[in-house]
Amino acid sequence: MTTLTSQPPTARPPRVAWLLGPALVAGVAYLDPGNVASNMTAGARYGYLLVWVVVIGNVMAWLIQYLSAKLGVVTGQSLPELLGRRIRGRWARRGYWLQAELVAMATDVAEVIGGAVALNLLFGVPLLWGGVITGAVSMALLVIQSKRGAKPFEFVIIGLMAIIAIGFAVGVFVAPPDGPSVLAGLVPRFTDAGSVLLTASILGATVMPHAIYAHSALSRDRFAPRGTTEPVSGGSLRAGGVSVSRILRATKWDVTIALGVAGTVNLAILLLAAANLPGVAGTDSLEGAHAAIAEGLGPAIATLFAVGLLASGLASTSVGAYAGAEIMQGLLRVRVPLLVRRLVTLAPALIILAVGFDPTLALVLSQVVLSFGIPFALVPLVVLTAQRRTLGEHRNRPWTTVAGAGAATFLIVLNSLLLWLVATGA
Structure with a gap:
């Protein structure tokens, strides 16, 4: 076994709060504009019908993000790095990278378009220029991460997460939803092909492939130096002289807090639409929803x-x-200059904005693309974290592996059902 230390064992261990952060950063992926579009559309079209999807998606996300973080802490490698070493065939590795890259680009489409729409709503900035500004700001935040390290990047992202939570949750307190209807929405069911499509979209926005890739890398960057090739024991030390076992215990709290916030906000978005926007014209778009909220709840909300x-x-x-860069480096072992890579990944979103394609529809469809990338990230994650040779004594317990396999199966079956419904025109 390998024991890694960055401080003498006698150093005073940091407080638990110091160990929190990676999950809160990864959790922002669960609060992206794709979530907003999918949940807002679901509430406006189907009322409380799909409340159960948000709840189940968040429960699955907790397990998945913990497994991803554990992989990074124990091995000192991200999921893409491990897969880059395990997938021997060059073309197989390139094929896996291609689907992961397409998923990352679909993610960027949702996020850049959402930022552009927000700038348009707030300041009247044209959508194309709003996309450029959003991309430029993201570049600046990535420079902070690369130059200043993980902690300052986490502080900025967590601050933005707090703004997100306040911005989306206030409306629910001003116009609360109907309690019995919310409870009825916890019963799993569909009504038509459209509800299945939105379910896949919500899950694609909730259990996000790039968040799985990113969380393992964020945990590695914070706690485990690169280059570890063997699983470590529970008493081994990581950054700050903290034992792996203690980091994993803190990680459970980190993931619980992050997914608690994300799940609550996602549910609030759906409930806000279900309680206030059904039957209101134009609420299937972010601009229309904003206008309806202004008319019904006031301009401040x-x-x-x-x-x-x-x-x-x-x-x-x-x-x-950040996830896209990790995917490329881990699977292809290629580093591309930050500016070049950012320009390439921004291109699809900027093209969509330039040609005038409906932004909200693009957001919803991007989440469906994400849902099809979930098995390619989730199945390897469950397999690797169940292996003794990968995680040693920290490998999954049998029930954890069963739960992870069940989540993967559920998502694969849902996507297959969606394909069948679309193909048959049901």
Whole structure:
């Protein structure tokens, strides 16, 4: 076994709060503009019908993000790095990278478009220029991460997360939803192909492939130096002279806090639409929803909604770009200059904005693309974290592996059902 130390064992261990952060950054991925569009559309079209989807998605996300963080802490490698070493065939590795890269680009489409729409709503900035500004800000945040390290980047992203939570949740307190209807929405069911499409979209926005890739890398960067090739024991030390076992215990709290915030905000968005926007014309778009909120709840609530959307776009596109860089480096072992890579990944979103494609529809469709990338990230994650040779004594317990396999199966079946419904025109 390998024991890594960065401080003498006698050094005073840091407080638990110091160990929190990676999950809160990864959790921003669960509050991106794609979530807003999917949940807002679901509430406006189907009322409380899909409340159960948000709840189940968040429960699955907790397990998945913990497994991702554990992988990074124990191995000192990200999921893309491990897969880059395990997938032997060059073309197989390139094929896996291609699907992961497409998923990362779909993520960027949602996040950049969301930021552009928010800037348009708040300041009247044309959508194309709003996309450029959103991309530029995300670039600045990535420079902070690369130059100043993980902690300052976490502080900025967590601050934006707080703005997101306030911006999206206030409306629910001003116009609360109907309690019995919320409870009825916890019963799993569909009504038509459209509800299945939105379910896939919500899950694609909730259990996000790039968040799985990113969380393992964020935990590695914070706690485990690169280059570890063997699993470590529970008493081994990581950055700050903290034992792996203690980091993993703190990680459970980190993930619980992050997904608690993200799940509550996502549910608030759906409930806000379900309680106030059904039957209102134009609420299937972010602009229409903003206008309806302004008319029904007042301009102050609508402004907070737009501010939350802007913070969502800025924070989530930074995390998405971080994940994309990790995917390329880990799977292809290639480093591309930050500016070049950012320009390439920004291109699809800017093209969509330039040609005038419906921004909200693009957001919803991007989340469906994400849902199809979930199995490619989730299945390897469950397999690797169940292996003794990968995680040693920290490998999954049998029930954890069963739960992870169940989540993967559920998502694969849902996507297959969606394909069948679309193909048959049901």
